[in-house]
Each structure stands twice: as structure tokens, then as C-alpha cells.
Amino acid sequence: MKLNYILCSLSLITLIGCSRQRNLVYFSDLTSKSETSNMVMNDGEPRILKNDVLSVTVNSTSPESNVMFAANTNNVNANGFYEKEGYRVNEQGKIKFPVLGEIKLDGLTVVQAQGLIESELNKMVKNAVVNVKFMNFRITVIGEVNHPSTFTVQNEKINLLEALGMAGDMTPYGKRENVLLIRETEGKRTMVRVNLNNKDVLNSPYFYLKQNDVVYIEPDKAKSVEYSNSNRMMPLIVATISAVAVLATTFLNR
Known part of the structure; x- marks a missing residue:
């Protein structure tokens, strides 16, 4: 017995x-005895999309102009209510800006948007300096991570590794070889899987995240x-x- x-x-x-x-090592196909150097194929510069909310501030040599352009009474959301701050990009890809009226910003980077607004303002105000920022740049990380949550990104540029770092990294059960990214752009939802065990993901168009992306870490069968x-x-x-x-x-x- x-x-x-x-x-x-x-x-x-x-x-x-x-x-x-299971392979728990990121980029495990990188050799430890050699140095790897590649050009950054995707710099992750975010583009302004419909329904984005932007902060637009104007500074010039005229205090009166600064006060005038700081007003936000023309900004109406989809429900017909005035928003306290920020300019929402409407379905036509435009914002309603004081004095200038509607300005189309859809598809532009922040730098391009700043240049466009400055060029229009300088027709009536000398030495206008414009600063544009996203107010709704958020990403969500859920699944097999230690701290799943929705995170607001201050610098408007974040990649998959940084997002996982904000979420406390994957648990041992997280499938690094099969990360699901969900992205909605122009009314189209894209779902793609990326392999973080493979160094080629660094050149993927999905390595850098966009506003409102959702990253889902699938649990292993174990x-x-x-x-x-x-x-x-x-x-x-x-x-x-x-x-x-x-x-x-x-x-x-x-």
C-alpha cells in the first residue's frame, strides 16, 4: 500500500x-551577444480625429486678444450643452473657435493644427502663439495585468510597453505572444493581435497606441x-x- x-x-x-x-520574456528572439539597431518606422505621432476634445490656448502681445480667444462659449457638445473647457471636433472634423469660426483639424497632428490656427490668427493679431493639446487621449489596458485600468496619457505618445508598464505589467498568465489591440477610427473597428516575444513588433503600426485604444491581455489556458x-x-x-x-x-x- x-x-x-x-x-x-x-x-x-x-x-x-x-x-x-510558456515564454515570459519580451523580444526573446533578440540575441544577447549582439547589438540591434533599427530605424524607427512608426513615430506614433497621433492625428486629430472626429469627437476628439482639444485644449487650444492663445498667447499674444495683446492682453485683450488673449482674453477674447480664451473664451469658450462657442464650444457645444453633441447633446447641445456648453462644455467648460476644450473644443470638440465635430462630425465634419472641425472645431468652432472664437472669431475665426469653424476650422477643420481632422487628420492633422497637433503641430500642424497649431500652425494652421496661428496662420489664421496672425492675420488679425500680431505674434500669436498657439498651443494645442488632446484632452481625451486615453488608453485602456485590461485582462492579465496587475492593475487593469483606463489611463490618461499626458504626453500624447505611448507605446505598448509603456501602456503595460502603467498597468503594472502582465501577470505570469498573460499571453505575451498574443496581445489583442482594439482600435476605432472613423467609425471602423480594427482588432489585431501582436506578438511581444518577437522583436518585429517594434516596427508594427500598432506598437504606438492611439487615443481610445484598448489593449486586452488574454489569459493562458493554465x-x-x-x-x-x-x-x-x-x-x-x-x-x-x-x-x-x-x-x-x-x-x-x-
Whole structure:
């Protein structure tokens, strides 16, 4: 009986030890003995999209002009209410700016938008300096990460690794080779999977995130097994078998 109990225990240990090992190393195909250098193919410069909310500030040598352009009474949201701050890009890709009226910014970078507004303002105000910022640049990281949440990005530029860092990195169960990215642009939803074990992801158009991107980290099958109802009963089953084996051994040795 003792021999059978030992054999059963060894079999259980062997089965656990033979479970599939996963690659938990990012860019594991990079060799450790050589230096890798590549041109940055995608600089991640975000583009202004419809429904974005922008902060637009104007500074010039005229205090009166500064006050006038700081007014935000022309900014009306989709529900017809005035917003306290920020200019929403409407369905035509335009914002309503004081004095200038409607300005089309859809598809421009922040720098391009600043240049366009400055060129229009300088027709009536000398030395106008414009600063444009996103107010809704947020990304969401969910799934097998330590701190899933929605994060506001202050510098308007973030890549997948930085997003995972903000979320506390993946848990050991996170599938680094199969990260799901969900992106909505111009009414179109794109879902793509990227492999963070492969260095080629650095040149992917999805390495840098855009406003409102959602990153989902899928759990490995091992977690499903661990948290299944049958597996939750495993410690109780093992303890019961051990107790029965001990009692049987004691009874037979009498």
C-alpha cells in the first residue's frame, strides 16, 4: 500500500512538471551577444480625429486678444450643452473657435493644427502663439495585468510597453505572444493581435497606441485549469486520498 501511495504521488508530481512551459520574456528572439539597431518606422505621432476634445490656448502681445480667444462659449457638445473647457471636433472634423469660426483639424497632428490656427490668427493679431493639446487621449489596458485600468496619457505618445508598464505589467498568465489591440477610427473597428516575444513588433503600426485604444491581455489556458471547479477540488481530493492511504496502511500493519 505504501508503494502504491508513493507511485501515485510521483505520478501526480510528474504530470504537474510536464505542463507546457510558456515564454515570459519580451523580444526573446533578440540575441544577447549582439547589438540591434533599427530605424524607427512608426513615430506614433497621433492625428486629430472626429469627437476628439482639444485644449487650444492663445498667447499674444495683446492682453485683450488673449482674453477674447480664451473664451469658450462657442464650444457645444453633441447633446447641445456648453462644455467648460476644450473644443470638440465635430462630425465634419472641425472645431468652432472664437472669431475665426469653424476650422477643420481632422487628420492633422497637433503641430500642424497649431500652425494652421496661428496662420489664421496672425492675420488679425500680431505674434500669436498657439498651443494645442488632446484632452481625451486615453488608453485602456485590461485582462492579465496587475492593475487593469483606463489611463490618461499626458504626453500624447505611448507605446505598448509603456501602456503595460502603467498597468503594472502582465501577470505570469498573460499571453505575451498574443496581445489583442482594439482600435476605432472613423467609425471602423480594427482588432489585431501582436506578438511581444518577437522583436518585429517594434516596427508594427500598432506598437504606438492611439487615443481610445484598448489593449486586452488574454489569459493562458493554465489559468483556466487552475480556476476550474474540478481543479479547486483537487487539494481536497488529494488530502482525502492521503488520509485514506494512511488509515489503510495503519490498518494493514496491525
